[in-house]
Amino acid sequence: MQNPSLSRRQALGLGVGLGAGTLVGVLPATTAQAGAQRTVAYEYVRQQTQSWCSAASSFIALSSRRNPTQAGLARDLGLSGGSGLQDPLRIAAVLNQRLGLTGAAHRYVFRQPPAGTLKERLRMRVVASIDAGHAVVINMDRVAxxxxxxxxxxxxxxxxxxxxxxxxxxxxxxxxxxxxxDDVVAWNKLNRFTAFS
Known part of the structure; x- marks a missing residue:
């Protein structure tokens, strides 16, 4: 629970002190009710090229709210010449631009929590994002x-x-x-994900 006597500056300082390098503000903790199960509506697409997994995952994240094309998302993400995503911050920027959320208080934010905190922080952000009707895009080095x-x-x-x-x-x-x-956390390459908050 957030201490009501903390100023915004103290709260932000505490967040930075805890290593939240991409912390935009301090949000109240979101926890799912025990036994809760939620999913967002989405359209599945297979990535059109070997290096377009970020574009296809962004398509899936947007599919319930917009009708993007994978090629358009690949262009917006800067994917060219067979190379994969070079700047993971682009996912949040592109999702926000496509949803008209640039500068909005609630929007997609890139997250890279400190080592050892991914499981807890990912859970909190996935619950908040899915509850708000938005998929999360996560970077992995393994899947199954x-x-x-x-x-x-x-x-x-x-x-x-x-x-x-x-x-x-x-x-x-x-x-x-x-x-x-636990598997999803173990498969996450660099503790990187983009979630709505």
């Missing part, structure tokens, strides 16, 4: 038995106790599959 040495983006489209529902644009058999939260 598949390894991605250059990293790979998937969308988290739901949550329940101890698990996340992912839509993996590289593998149609994983277009809406539940995986344990």
């Amino acid at each position: 038995g598949d390894t991605y040495s250059a990293g790979h983006y998937v969308a988290i489209v739901g949550y329940r106790d101890g698990a996340y529902k992912i839509a993996d644009p590289d593998e149609p058999t994983r277009k809406g599959v539940w995986f344990g939260a």
